[in-house]
Amino acid sequence: MIATIKNNSLLDFEYELSLILNANGNEIEKAKKCIIFTQDVVIQLNEWLKHHEFESLQDEITFFKEIKPHIMAQYIFYTEILELLTTLPLDKSKKVKHYEKKKDAIHQFYRKHREFIKYIKSQATHLDALYFTRKRHSAIFVDDYKTINQDATVCTSHDYLLAEVIAYELLALHIENYIDHENQSCAVTQNQIQSSLHWTAKKIDLIELIYALYESKVFDNGQAELKEITHVFEKAFQIDLGDNITRSYIDIKNRKSDAVRFLNQLQTALVSKIGSDIN
Known part of the structure; x- marks a missing residue:
């Protein structure tokens, strides 16, 4: 090293x-x-x-x-x-x-x-x-x-x-x-999301997705804060990202190739599904 x-x-x-x-x-x-x-x-x-x-x-x-x-x-x-x-x-x-x-x-x-x-x-x-x-x-x-x-x-x-x-x-x-x-300032604590879904992929994959959604400004016309979006995903998929998200984002940013590998995997999977349905 x-x-x-x-x-x-x-x-x-x-x-x-x-x-x-x-x-x-x-x-x-x-x-x-x-x-x-x-x-x-x-x-x-x-x-x-x-x-x-x-x-x-x-x-x-x-x-x-x-x-x-x-x-x-x-x-x-x-x-x-x-x-x-x-x-x-x-x-x-x-x-x-x-x-x-x-x-x-x-x-x-x-x-x-x-x-x-x-x-x-x-x-x-x-x-x-x-x-x-x-x-x-x-x-x-x-x-x-x-x-x-x-x-x-x-x-x-x-x-x-x-x-x-x-x-x-x-x-x-x-x-x-x-x-x-x-x-407990974000709205998710008031709504108490109930879900039986569990995130079973890597935590860093979910963090990559959260950052992509945040930067795309798809929630509340771009007014939603990153921590609020993160809490929603944590509650929805029963996962704790509290001590990982900022460190993991730095890891994502420092990737030398395929920086958004999870998003690319999602695109590949969906395009493949669409192609198979057409054929």
């Missing part, structure tokens, strides 16, 4: 992570396994970096801007998820406040680093050599490094900060889902 990552590919890493997430177990158990896995990958990468010289400045920038932060972000994200869930109050009325407190902390982080986030979101590159190459005596090092990322031979001034940005964006989406579940 490390060899693949060093060649600027995250495919093996994401595949291994998806195996953990799609295995049996509750969200806390999966978070613990993801932390162990991602920490091990980061440690191996750091050992490699201590003795590695990149062939070009651009290779170094690519690694510290596009590769390592995405790995480190998963470590940060699942550490945050574990802390969030293991400190969740038993009192239902206090759970939303617990989630809202974390949302406030994320917003404070956004405000503190708004200029850097603007730089990343605008896809700017003019400061990349400063932010994403190893400069041992640079005056721009941020002062809140975590222990796993302190050695200046294995990190740059901003690769960890970028990892935090990526992690907190994903965390914010999950918190919204948690709050929505607690408030």
